[in-house]
Each structure stands twice: as C-alpha cells, then as structure tokens.
Amino acid sequence: MTSRSSGTGQATASRALEDRSPDYSVFFRREYARVVRTVCLVVGDADRAEELTQEAFIQLLRHWKNVSAYDRPDAWVRRVAIRLAARHARRERLRTLLESRSAFVPEPSECPLDIEGALRRLSAGQRTAIVLHYYEDQPVDQIALVMECSANTVKSHLHRGRMALRTLLGEERGDLDGA
C-alpha cells in the first residue's frame, strides 16, 4: 500500500501548493496574522502562537482540497488554531499548577496586572471564551461551536472569567456581565 501522500505522486508540498492550491497562499497571507493575534491572546506568547497557528495552517494545507470548498475556510483554520491554543493553554496551566502544587485562587494583586497578565492567570476555557467574545466579538453559540461545549458552559466561562479578571485587575464590581 502506498502512503496517503503518494496519492499525489511525488509532488512536494510546495508543488502541491502551486499546482493544486493556487488560492492557498492568497488565503494564508490574508488570514495568518489575524489568527496569530487571536491565538497569542489565548496562549500569551507570540512565538508559541506562531507555532500553533502554523500547525493549524499545515493541517489546512493537507485538507485544502476539501476545506477550500467550504463557505468559511477561515473559520475552519481559526477553529483548529484556537483548539490547539486552548489545549496548549490547558497543558501549560496544569504544568504551572503542578509545579506550584497548589490550586490557583485569584486574589487581588498588590500591584494590579494589565489585561494580558490577568488573562494569563485565567483557566484555558475562561481565557479562550473571553478572547473570542471580547476580541473576536463572537456570539456565545459560535464560541460554543469552536470550544465544543454547550452555550451554558461558555456563559459560565465568561462569567467566571470576568469575576477573576475583576479580582486580578483590582476592579470593583459594577459593570454588567455581557453574555
């Protein structure tokens, strides 16, 4: 039996890109930076964000024939990237927790954090939901689709994320919970 790639003969990825996917590079140039920025807000590290986004675009290249036929291929790659980012964030947070050997309980910091610093201290789910809702302006049901959870779970992430952010940023309660 031959490998999956041998289905396209000896064509390399770049040749495949030129021969079979002329739109891929156009799409890449249009979407890449936007996806990196979203992912960066979730993982809190620009280099890591680039790595994860590139992984998503590698998967996209592999499935470009199918995905390019969708109405929103950008949504597909964004979704893959965000899931990779959320998974990474979850792993990182777990590692941090294991290293500190204590569960994280947000406390008011003596020196209030900035938004980025505060975001980094949220759980992966809360962080992802907050970024998608406030940065990408996505509605709750769309976020639920991306995060593969129910709308209620997203609402819970948003609510708890906002509560934690208020504590971390040293803000008083008073603003309304949006979603």
Place this chain on the structure above:
Amino acid sequence: MALDERLHDELPRSAERVQPDVDVALERVVETARRRQRRRRGVGVALAGLLLVSAGSAAYWGDVVHPSGAPEPVKPNPTTKIPTPPNPILPGHSAGLNGEWQTSPVPVGDVRSALEAAGTGRATTDKVLGRARRWVVQLTFSTTLVVETWNPGRPIPSLQVNNTLTSRVAPHHRIVVTPLRPTTRWIFTYHLAGNQLHLHYVDTRGQPAPVQTARFIAWTAAPFTLVR
C-alpha cells in the same frame, strides 16, 4: 473604566502588537508540510522493509496474503502441525485499494441501521452518532490506514483523524484493520466494483471498546468512492 469596555479596548491593542512575518511563516508551513510528507513516505518504506524482514511473525495473523495474491493452499496433516511458511506482505498486494476512498454524506439513519444490523446496542450507537444528521468517512489506504470523518451538516465541519491504524488485505476478500500496537483487529470483507468499495463488517478479535468497534462498523453504512 468598566471591565467590558476595558476588554474591548485593550485586547485589540495587545493583539496589534503582534506583527508576524507572513512570508517567513508561509515558507515554514510549506517546508514543514513537505518534510512531513517525506517522513510519511520514509516511514512507509521503512515499514515495508520491516514487514519483509519480519515476515515470519506475520504468521501471527494467520491469514497472510500469498505473493501471488491467492490464498496459500492448505494441506491438512492430522499428525504434524506445519506452520504456514512466512509470506512477505509486499506493497502492491492491495493495489486495488490504494488511494483515498470517501463516502458521500451518509444520512445518519443509514449509519444507525448498519450499526444495529451488526448488533450494536442503542446506547453505543447514540454515543457514536451524537447529534449528527449526516457524516462522511474517508479511508486512505497507505502503509498506515488514515481514517477521517466529519459531519458535513455543521457550518464548520469538525474533522476527526485517526492515523494510528494499519490495514492489510487477507484472503477471501478480507481487510484486517489493526491499531499500530496490535491488541485487537477488525475484520471486513470487501467488494470492489469499478471505483466503488463496499465494506461488510465480519467481526472483531480482541476486546476493544464497544464504541470503537461501532465506529468501524459505521464504515459499512455506505459504499466508498475512489476520490484520488
């Protein structure tokens, strides 16, 4: 400033500070994809070599294909058990199956019928099918068997990929699918008609999770068409 406003205001500013080099990234993505493609080919060659070298262990499966493509003639001996001579599994034995085979979007009722016909319980069936109304299965026969499934009914299809399987064609038009660490195997009979592949679930050896087996049985819900 209220938290909501602050988030709306500051997150875009934080994000804008990230200015990736798109050209470098594109080059890296293409290069990595190319490298992985080469590695998959390399692994394929290595596996084929490994299979040739360790052909003796193929007797483990008991139903290895003879190089001629025909089943090894059986010569029963009531007194001495003669082990089947090791037959190398050569690339090309399953040439008829090489490539990517894809079902059309299958109505979930058809999948359910296939599962029930194979004796899968209601709870397992529900667990496998979830809330999907249709789904698509793609099998790529290679040194490994790559299985991709997705629900075409969702606005952004969620692609599930399993590349931890191997497949092998056995006598009597059978396909044996095993995980890379063979603790179990699923056996199908197959029928090739032009560019259409029909699978029929025979049985499972070993003790995989029922849900896992049900996913395999679900492949039998519709014929596959060769797409590449």
